[in-house]
Amino acid sequence: MSRISQCFKKLKADGQTALISYITAGDPEPWVTVPILHALVDAGADILELGIPFSDPMSDGPAIQKACERALKNDVSIHNVLDMVAAFRKKNTETPIVLMGYANPLESIGYEKFAQRAQEVGVDGVLTVDMPPEESDEFLPLMNKHGIDTIFLVAPTTSLERMAYISEHAKGFIYYVSIKGVTGSAVLDVTEVADKMLELKKNTNLPVGVGFGIRDGKSAAAISEIADAVVVGSTLVSCIGEHAKRPEELPAAVAALLAEMRHAVNARDVAR
């Protein structure tokens, strides 16, 4: 069983909702990424998503676009991102790490080599935003071979048949995009998400994480009511942007934000 599946299994047994954090690797400076990841785990993140910077992040809003630009000013490549995971794993061998990004940087290193290296350094899953299952013929078997979970998105526009199709190709968990829009663009409608979640649960046995539009403890708690995991991204990334000139303050600042979400989610879990 993969580290991601184990994590969900354990949380479920404890009656807890998983909290997944997203930051872009190398933002605002490469050295601070690994300290932030450790701080996020200490503050209560169960799974870490690490963004691979890309020059043209078409599915992302301004916060993550700017994060990519800051990281790319430091020439952060897919190789550097894999090195960061290796560095993180020296102190932490338990927390699952998911790499999230776009197809082209993975094409540049080559799928096979990426899969090998990712397995070596301790990556657990990969989510390629612009690679739907339809275009994953070559990618999927290679990730499977190297024990990397392939996580796919489901959107508010996804039909029931398509949910089942995506679920057949997905491993680890399903990432439900809670709004029609780019990352960080709007506040989600919990009732709408809840309706969709019922449909999705009928079409998959995998745990479901909800992201895009979760900004604070309140929305995190509301989502934890209906999902297996809450994904927090743009809010953390905006905080990183505000501290870009003072990176040494970042691990504590980002951790404080995440702790607030953890607290809200836990309070809800206990009430449930």
Place this chain on the structure above:
Amino acid sequence: MAEQMENNYYDSYPDDRGHFGQFGGRFVGETLMEAIYALEEAYNHYKTDPEFQAEMDKDLADFVGRPSPLYHAVNWTKKLGGAQIYLKREDLNHTGAHKVNNTIGQALLAKRMGKTRIIAETGAGQHGVATATVAARLGMECVIYMGAEDVQRQSMNVYRMKLLGAEVIPVESGSRTLKDALNEALRDWVTNVDDTFYIIGTVAGPHPYPEMVRDFQTIIGREARNQILKAAGRLPDALIACIGGGSNAIGLFHPFIGDEEVAMYGVEGAGHGIETGQHAAPLCAGSPGVLHGNRTYLMQDENGQIIETHSISAGLDYPGVGPEHALLKDIGRAEYVSITDEEALQAFHDLTRIEGIIPALESSHALAYASKLAPTMSSDQILLINLSGRGDKDMHTVAALAGLSF
């Protein structure tokens, strides 16, 4: 043999998943997947619908002014001293370029799909103007994304779009040119996918766009093929067209792909020179990758990051290219070459003074390559060049280079 090539090619590309060999495909975020399937279904339905075709044909004739003439440029032929030069006059279309052939088709499709809002990206502004034009006519809301850099160098077209009732949104992210406008248009589409139709201006993007835009543009090649047979009694020896995303080129090339005796040259923008790295020539100097919904040749660094491009012509300033050109390059059916800013500018002035036609800077790249190729050919040979647009929009750019402003 020719027939066999024709059948093999035309039956095979794209396949039912939108692949042109290893290129093309549907590389978009999940939110857009149902939308591109719905578009594909609608397009497949209407492309053989006689009523749809009749409405489009009528618009192309009465609103656009088709067929566009095929002009035998006798003066320039004489001056170059080689092959006979024929110009396909897409510059004479309403709105001044080939772009409108495609926007007419997509807008009619949008109307039938019940969409009320149209968005588009634009580089030089020609596609934006052509989109704003059809949106005005159909009474649809229209939003055009344009790189902030291009807003500046194509101010005339920005004003035209505004006159036509479109909202023009300058895009400040990234390199502030066409690729960033495309990113922003995709972000808009994801957000407003229910009521919005995205009119992509070139043969790129996710399937079915490369196929659909090509089909709408092949009117150029179909007309040109008939016209040259009528005018010269035979097919041309070579076709030449400029390539940004590649829509005018594929529109001319596609109906000739089965005519193996006809050579095809796609001309990319070499900017300050391929060797300087400041160019917009992914087919000549790039490598395969994934961007904007399809796999194709891209200008990228060793880490898969897209490189900023340079061309004097905003319409060529794009780091990717339509996937069908990527295929035609790999199977060797078309040859891809490049022309520098300086060479294009020379051709711009030559055609203006010798033939009394002011070409777009984009099309001037095709003309410049013709001026190299023609003298190496004999006077009983024929070069057919796509004059994809007129140069009115480029007055500011050309004047600024001469130290003038107005």
